[in-house]
Amino acid sequence: MSDIEKNRQNGKILSGVGGLYKVVTVDGRILTCRARGSFRYGKISPYPGDNVTVTEEKNGTCVIDSIFPRKNFFDKPPAANIDNLFITVATAFPAPSYITIDKLTCAAEYYGAETVIIVTKSDLYPEKAEEIREIYRKSGYKVFITSSENKEGVSELLSFILSETKGRTAFFAGESGVGKSSLLNSLFPSLRLVTGEVSRKIYRGKHTTRAVTLYSLNDVQTPYGSFLADTPGFGIFNLTTIENISKEDVAGLFPEILKFSENCRYRKCTHLREEGCQVIKAVQEGKIAKERHESFVKIYEEIKSAHPFISKKTKF
Ligand SMILES: Nc1nc2c(ncn2[C@@H]2O[C@H](COP(=O)(O)OP(=O)(O)O)[C@@H](O)[C@H]2O)c(=O)[nH]1
């Protein structure tokens, strides 16, 4: 075994800012590493969540020299290997944007990340919290209603996280200012994340998280433990950037639309407006939330105009 191989070990990237990466290694240390220069010329760059190998060189510097294949990858901000996506939505300030949430649920379905909806700021508008719960209950997603102000739902969410995300990496996503960092602090007070004051002008967090950072949930850190990630958003996830996605794929990204579509009269039903469409019927009967169908139509049209020539089924 060469000296280099002796000093090479597996790790997981916790954060990366200005070309310096924090990597947790199998021996339980957190190393500050640079990326090997060759990444600059290749197609892939290292990002938080990546499983990597790192080498400690003789002069004490550490270098990321390879990236293991990814389970998935989210852009804006970049992050890799997302097992659970916790989509946070505030009851108010900012008001919920269903299309923003639904682009995230679709991305999670597409990339195979398990989805949970977390309503924040329930103290501000409890009726809205119930409304959101009702919409996503019909989709089959688990919904938690929380408030970092009066701690509603925090202990219930904490037990869910501790039991369901063992050995996994869970990302908090959602628009800036919805209260992600505040909620993470309520769940794990030792994190002491910086939270934003809501600006009176824009009603959103000001000093909000800029980079994705993974936090270990284990006392002894290893790359194979459980992690939670705070993110500045994924707020503007754009599904049209997914290569080869076709408009026919969209129904498969909405679990409740997929379920009802099986009985549509026409095999090629688009579920937008046809006679005999069981999806439209379910919307009329209140079995599918109209907000979700509206998002479906918007995403379908967006993908249709972005990829007019892709129409074969690529994934489902
Ligand atoms: N009333 C109320 N305000 C909250 C709650 N959670 C967060 N906030 C406020 O919302 C603002 C943004 O919170 P922050 O956690 O920084 O949001 P992030 O950008 O999603 O991380 C801050 O001013 C918080 O004090 C809550 O449960 N209730």
Ligand SMILES: [Mg+2]
């Ligand atoms: Mg934040």
Ligand SMILES: [Zn+2]
């Ligand atoms: Zn249909």
